Amino acid sequence: MASPYSGRLSWSRLLTVNRDHGIFYLLNEQSREEMGPIMRDRSPQEQVLSTRESALSAHDRRRYAGQNHTRVRKHNHHAVLRALLSHGPTSRSHLVKLTGLRPATVSSLISELIHQGIVREIGAAVNTGIGRPSIELDFAPHGVYAVGVNMGLEWITIGLVSPRGTVHYKHEFPRPSDVAPAETVALAIAAIEDLLIRASIPQDRIIGIGIGLPGIVDPRDGRAIAVVDLDWHDVAIAGPFQSAFDLPVLVGNNAQAMGLAESWFGADRDVGDLVLLYVGSVVGAGAVIDGRLLRGSGWGAGQIGHSPIIPGIQTRCSCGNVGCLETVISDQAIVRDALAHRVHLASYDADRNLPTQVYLDELIEVGLAGNPTAIAVLARAGEHIGAAAAYLINLFNPPQIVLAGRLMRARHLVFDPMQRAATSSSLPLLAQSTQFMPSALGVDARIIGPASLVLVDCFYTAEHLLYR
Numbered sequence: 001m002a003s004p005y006s007g008r009l010s011w012s013r014l015l016t017v018n019r020d021h022g023i024f025y026l027l028n029e030q031s032r033e034e035m036g037p038i039m040r041d042r043s044p045q046e047q048v049l050s051t052r053e054s055a056l057s058a059h060d061r062r063r064y065a066g067q068n069h070t071r072v073r074k075h076n077h078h079a080v081l082r083a084l085l086s087h088g089p090t091s092r093s094h095l096v097k098l099t100g101l102r103p104a105t106v107s108s109l110i111s112e113l114i115h116q117g118i119v120r121e122i123g124a125a126v127n128t129g130i131g132r133p134s135i136e137l138d139f140a141p142h143g144v145y146a147v148g149v150n151m152g153l154e155w156i157t158i159g160l161v162s163p164r165g166t167v168h169y170k171h172e173f174p175r176p177s178d179v180a181p182a183e184t185v186a187l188a189i190a191a192i193e194d195l196l197i198r199a200s201i202p203q204d205r206i207i208g209i210g211i212g213l214p215g216i217v218d219p220r221d222g223r224a225i226a227v228v229d230l231d232w233h234d235v236a237i238a239g240p241f242q243s244a245f246d247l248p249v250l251v252g253n254n255a256q257a258m259g260l261a262e263s264w265f266g267a268d269r270d271v272g273d274l275v276l277l278y279v280g281s282v283v284g285a286g287a288v289i290d291g292r293l294l295r296g297s298g299w300g301a302g303q304i305g306h307s308p309i310i311p312g313i314q315t316r317c318s319c320g321n322v323g324c325l326e327t328v329i330s331d332q333a334i335v336r337d338a339l340a341h342r343v344h345l346a347s348y349d350a351d352r353n354l355p356t357q358v359y360l361d362e363l364i365e366v367g368l369a370g371n372p373t374a375i376a377v378l379a380r381a382g383e384h385i386g387a388a389a390a391y392l393i394n395l396f397n398p399p400q401i402v403l404a405g406r407l408m409r410a411r412h413l414v415f416d417p418m419q420r421a422a423t424s425s426s427l428p429l430l431a432q433s434t435q436f437m438p439s440a441l442g443v444d445a446r447i448i449g450p451a452s453l454v455l456v457d458c459f460y461t462a463e464h465l466l467y468r
């Protein structure tokens with residue numbers, strides 16, 4: 001298959017592996033050219049190793065200079081895109097002020113980004129009274145996309161996400177429960193191909209594919225190590241997608257990925273630290289510290305759904321333990337609680353295997369309409385979520401805990417009991433400094449999350465440089 005980067009995305013032609021993070025990375029082709037003939041024949045791995053050589057020959061000094069230039073240019077590239085994400089639409093001159101770069105450097109980088117179809121000039125020139133009139137710049141609305149794939153318990157959701165973190169096209173379909181993991185992966189691949197055709201998006205406008213799974217995933221080789229809720233163990237995820245599309249593929253835990261997305265594309269982009277608590281078919285947390293994802297030494301940071309936080313629970317969990325949080329506050333558990341307390345759900349039929357979200361949506365509607373039993377069920381869920389949040393407060397003392405999941409449609413009924421429980425079960429001093437927020441990304445967080453693994457790495461994170 002021809003390289004997907006052989007078109008206008010020539011800057012990202014070389015795909016390689018970041019040694020430290022184990023993630024596939026796009027290397028700026030133009031920057032590579034700037035390194036000169038000394039570097040051109042070396043593999044990226046050899047170049048990384050070469051930075052650790054200590055010989056001070058003229059030959060090596062030239063090599064260092066080339067790498068620094070590459071680092072600087074890539075760093076500047078990220079800085080301009082970050083400024084545009086946070087402050088755009090804006091002008092070249094404002095970008096100069098925001099980044100502290102020279103006007104010529106910003107102009108050169110912007111020209112490159114316009115040529116690549118990532119940024120565009122918008123509107124008429126604005127006369128500020130000083131110098132030449134400036135033209136506003138913003139991300140091109142249909143420039144490039146990352147594909148986000150969420151492999152959920154009941155649904156597989158895919159979407160095309162812009163560099164600004166906006167979902168432009170999406171598709172959702174039920175995950176067949178009676179097929180092997182490899183077949184499920186094949187279905188997701190076919191669904192992406194279908195979505196690209198229906199959206200009339202050529203593949204050369206896709207920068208990569210991010211895949212979120214509700215379990216423990218090794219991002220180095222893109223394998224699902226253990227997704228207990230799906231009963232998937234040691235399943236190749238990234239490989240089949242790479243074979244099908246010849247694109248970078250990043251795989252991660254879905255709650256972790258949603259946390260990353262919230263910190264970059266959520267309501268408050270200036271907050272470097274946050275913890276996202278996802279309550280859905282599974283329950284998990286994603287901690288972002290200083291803008292970077294906490295993955296954990298075994299890639300499983302945030303598996304709070306498998307902690308026995310609520311006392312007295314004897315339900316056996318899919319992980320094999322008893323009393324896990326997930327058996328109390330997952331969407332299925334909340335619907336079970338509603339049915340046990342005789343909340344009338346017109347859509348419920350024990351003989352029909354409808355998706356849980358149908359029942360949860362109805363429970364939320366009934367509660368918002370004022371049904372006292374439904375309100376009590378949702379308030380109880382809020383209290384249990386608050387107990388989990390209290391642990392997160394004491395562990396991380398984060399400025400924000402962001403709540404994500406379908407249940408947040410009932411946030412007017414869930415938030416108060418949740419906050420009371422969180423405050424009463426954590427150190428008061430710490431609870432006072434934590435703000436609770438619903439996810440600004442709504443239900444699309446499950447698509448934007450996996451896509452953000454690609455977007456953040458490709459566009460915004462200078463510290464994930466290959467040459468360091």
Ligand SMILES: [Zn+2]
Nearest residue numbers: 306317319324
């Ligand atoms: Zn469990």
